[in-house]
Amino acid sequence: MGLVSLLALSGTGYAYVTKDKLQDNVATADVLTPRAGEPPAPPADDGGTDILLVGSDARTDQQGNPLPPSMLKSLRTEDKAGINTDTVILLRIPKNGGKASAVSIPRDSWVDVPGRGKAKINSAYGVAKARAEQEERAQGEHDQAKIARDSDAAGRRALVQTVQDLTQARIDHYAEVNLLGFYLITEAVGGVPVCLNHATSDKDSGANFRRGVQTVSGGEALSFVRQRKNLPNGDLDRIKRQQAFLSSAMRKVLSAGTLTNPSMLNSLMDAVHRSFVLDDSLDVLEFAQQVKGIASGDLTFATIPVITTNGRSEDGQSIVEVDPAAVRKFVAGLAGRSSTGGGGAAAGAVSQSLDSGIPGVPCVD
Numbered sequence: 001m002g003l004v005s006l007l008a009l010s011g012t013g014y015a016y017v018t019k020d021k022l023q024d025n026v027a028t029a030d031v032l033t034p035r036a037g038e039p040p041a042p043p044a045d046d047g048g049t050d051i052l053l054v055g056s057d058a059r060t061d062q063q064g065n066p067l068p069p070s071m072l073k074s075l076r077t078e079d080k081a082g083i084n085t086d087t088v089i090l091l092r093i094p095k096n097g098g099k100a101s102a103v104s105i106p107r108d109s110w111v112d113v114p115g116r117g118k119a120k121i122n123s124a125y126g127v128a129k130a131r132a133e134q135e136e137r138a139q140g141e142h143d144q145a146k147i148a149r150d151s152d153a154a155g156r157r158a159l160v161q162t163v164q165d166l167t168q169a170r171i172d173h174y175a176e177v178n179l180l181g182f183y184l185i186t187e188a189v190g191g192v193p194v195c196l197n198h199a200t201s202d203k204d205s206g207a208n209f210r211r212g213v214q215t216v217s218g219g220e221a222l223s224f225v226r227q228r229k230n231l232p233n234g235d236l237d238r239i240k241r242q243q244a245f246l247s248s249a250m251r252k253v254l255s256a257g258t259l260t261n262p263s264m265l266n267s268l269m270d271a272v273h274r275s276f277v278l279d280d281s282l283d284v285l286e287f288a289q290q291v292k293g294i295a296s297g298d299l300t301f302a303t304i305p306v307i308t309t310n311g312r313s314e315d316g317q318s319i320v321e322v323d324p325a326a327v328r329k330f331v332a333g334l335a336g337r338s339s340t341g342g343g344g345a346a347a348g349a350v351s352q353s354l355d356s357g358i359p360g361v362p363c364v365d
Contacts, residue, residue: 181275
């Protein structure tokens, strides 16, 4: 949502007034340059511009300060140590002018994590961050702000490298938002319309929704995209929720009512400033020019091929089994390329069509 708002603003006079504010005040980090001993990135000429979109469950603000209990209550979550990246989306924009794709990677995908072995993809960031924290403290570092910055960067690099290894797509840019940021952005745009085929509830996520069209923001919006229990297909239905939400949110951000409302724009930009982390090579307006098609809704949502969502790891964890060769072939095909990895997509792993019959508001379970 934050990126789409920047894309939309690039076509208005407002963007020229705020370009320096946008570029200078959005937090950035060098997460794409491997350090010594870390695996190199795949070749740059992979047929597309690839942006890794990450949603983390961090219970901290942008400076790494713990959120107060009152805010955690508003976020409908609890105080929890560590960090998981429970939303991982590869935004693939073909260089041949083809349609862009937003490809979701299930949080429990059992993959190779460079330097660690097999693990769930959502743990790559958190484990690398914790390890970096321990190493810095062991070396005598006492500056907590520096430890937080360095360990976050290590976690982000680990996630980038894991996605690159799985897909063989070179990550060109990175964008991350945490629970607080998602809350603030949905509040800034006045909520997002969503539609459910059936009423549903889940005490763990705080979800309690009726059947039909409704507008959600803040804590309700978080519950909508985070619910996993009481869904027919578990995490895959959770992904459908996220994709439906993003589709509707894009239309909301790009609507005339948003783009002509200075107060709403200022609130949205404030939320982005407080909650977004981008890679340090991303020029906001140059990026906007590269992906104009997204601003017109020319985007396909998809999910990587999976073997099964009911797998078990050797140590007993519930996992989503994937075939890396099939994933690489699928991702390469989105840019009109052949994959050297071979293999084919798993049965039933196809691009998900979000067509509810209600313009701009897909209905999901």
